[in-house]
Amino acid sequence: RIRDGVRDDHEPRRYPTSGVGLVAVVLESGRPLRTDDYAAECAGRGVKPVAGALDMRYWLGVPLSARDRVLGMLVLRSNERPFTEAEEGLLLNTAHLTALALSSVRLYEERTRAYGELAAAQDQLVRTEKLRALGEMASGVAHDFNNLLASVLGRAQLLLRRVQEPQLRQWLQVIERSALDGAQTVKRLQEFTRIRRDQALVPLDVNEVVRDALDITQSRWKEEPTSRGVTLEVRTVLGKVPAVLGDAAELREAMTNLILNALDAMPEGGNLTLSTALVDGRIEIAVADSGVGMTPEVRDKVFDPFFTTKGPQGTGLGLSMTYGIISRHGGSIAVESEPGQGTTFRLSLPRGTDVPGAPPAPIPLSSPPVRALRCLVVDDEPPVRAVIADILESAGHAVVQLGDGGEAIARFAAEPFDLVVTDLAMPRVSGWQVARAVKRVSPQVPVFLITGFGVELTAEERRAHGVDLVLVKPLQIEEILEAVAEVARSHTSAP
Ligand SMILES: Nc1ncnc2c1ncn2[C@@H]1O[C@H](COP(=O)(O)OP(=O)(O)OP(=O)(O)O)[C@@H](O)[C@H]1O
Ligand SMILES: [Mg+2]
Structure with missing residues (x-):
């Protein structure tokens, strides 16, 4: 509501919609009403007159109706002369046009909202579909690479058991190391597909996960900035939260990705805040930085696999992996960011029931085999x-x-x-x-x-x-x- 070009924050004056005043009569009946004696009309219809309305005796009210609904009213009052039938007709016409305009505004608003919801649902679908397609491709590639690496690694390790010459052993170790690194990359690829699940979910304290992730990344937020003369402040606001059912290594990985991204976004220093809280019965973890922030275009793509703005140093897998990990835990992840205003990632995880999963029985390793199989x-x-x-x-x-x-x-x-x-x-x-x-x-x-x-x-x-x-x-x-x-x-x- 705007009054005299200024936003008017006053609550509109509301009339009671039944039992009081002639407004209530028109709203209920949906029919116009014209009278030369306001007080007598109220008495005749068995409603209380509105306090302060008795100063004018001539009263004309017409409903604003559109498509069988009464949206409101137009009321004219006067002390000087009665309203005529022609005036009633004119006011009814005006009311009719006003009601049409009002209802098309409402339709327009509803349609805009519906379009917005549709677009959001479509975005979500496209993202899920994109991740699924890439996940499928990645797991196909991973499968083929695993077969290749299986022979490279197996042969290299077999040779290492036979070869004595130091130079050759060193070369073989390079091959072995490379095959193992390759396997690590393949594992990273498999992380954001839902296929990898070799660990049972156990009740975890997310505060501990947050502290562990900070420990893992300490050199990046403590020693390294100090050596460059940059000030980075790290704050934790850890609330008392119930356990989540999760895989500690995966959640640590997710947190580590978010922390490293935040640090990358603050090359000149700044503040990193990690907080946990119980919000609407779910556990929320927020990672907020005061870094460079993101444009809307970047923000829309951050969870896409291989999307990076960091050139060759970035693989663009960090956030898609994080997304995969959090979805696997039944959670969701949202991002708020503006250019120059920093970024906040919010994870929301369901609380876990307190049933600890049985730890897998370790394979005892002891004496060498005694019998050929x-x-x-x-x-x-x-x-x-x-x-x-x-x-x-x-x-x-x-x-x-x-x-x-x-x-x-x-x-x-x-x-x-x-x-x-x-x-x-x-x-x-x-x-x-x-x-x-x-x-x-x-x-x-x-x-x-x-x-x-x-x-x-x-x-x-x-x-x-x-x-x-x-x-x-x-x-x-x-x-x-x-x-x-x-x-x-x-x-x-x-x-
Ligand atoms: N906290 C943040 N502030 C600003 N931009 C961010 C932030 N987090 C992520 N981004 C943007 O999202 C992109 C994708 O992040 P993601 O972690 O997936 O990949 P990356 O960090 O580029 O590479 P990787 O994590 O694999 O080394 C980043 O390149 C960066 O542009
Ligand atoms: Mg990253």
Whole structure:
């Protein structure tokens, strides 16, 4: 409401809509009313006159109606002369046009709001779809790379066990290191797909997660700025919050990404504030910086995988990973930012029920294997099954290699084996089918499932599928040999 060109913040004067005054009569009936005696008309209709309205006796009121709804009223009052029928007609016309204008304003507002909601829903859909498509691509790439890295790493580690010459050993170690770094990158790629889930969710204190993330990044906000003569102030406002059900490593990673981004945004120093609070029954973590902020264009893209404004130094995966991690935890993430005004990221997580997940039983590592095993290795990729076979043979076990799940099931039914190691994703017959078939024939024979994907299964579900252990590519030689040694030991100790 504007009065004389100035915003008018006074509450509009409201008449009671029933029982008092002639306004109530018109609003209820939806019909115009004209009288030469306000007080008598009120009395005749059984309503109380409005205090302060008795000073004028002539009264004319018409409803503002549009599409069977009364939106308001126009009222004329006078002390001088009665209103005529022609004036009533004129006022009714005016009221009709006013009501039409009012209702089209309302329609316009509703339509604008509906468009806004639609656009927001579409944005959300596009983002989810984009992440899903990229996630799918990334996990395909990750799977292929894992197979490549499996042979590179396996061969390098096998050679390291044979080669004595220091120079050659050093070169091999470089190959081993690079393959492991490659595996780390693949893991980062897999982080923002929902496929990786090898850790059970446990109740966590987010305040501890925040403190840990600050510890991890300390050199970046303490030592490094001090050495450049820049002042960076870090503040924590940690509220008392209930536990969340989560994966501590993942949440630490999410917080670390947000902190590092905030520090990158404050090259000349500034303030970083980390706070936690219980908001509407959810746990909110806010990371606020006083840095350079973002334009709306940048802000719209921050969660896109590979979006970065940092040139070659940035991978643009930090925030898409954070987004993936937070969605996996049933949470949401929002960003507020203006250029030059700093940035605040807000995470909202559901509170966890206080049921601690059972920690996975550790594989005891002790004495070396004492008995050679007959192993069946199934993988459709020849270089991968060859490297697994070589690893097992290097530890003195006998190996039969096959490239097809169906063949493996037939072979297992025909010959005794002590251990089956099978790839998960194979054409025709999958690793799960191999595992189930093996357990049908000999439930006591362990089955190891090898996969390039993290497998989203609990220990119980794995057992129900007939799988004793899941090994994730690229395989580390020690990991396979220790697991196999454990099988060999149990064979020796069995009666
Ligand atoms: N706190 C912030 N202030 C200003 N800009 C930010 C902030 N956080 C993120 N951004 C913008 O979002 C982009 C994407 O961030 P993201 O963490 O995904 O990737 P990155 O930091 O560029 O690279 P990476 O984290 O992989 O090293 C950044 O390049 C930056 O432009
Ligand atoms: Mg980042």
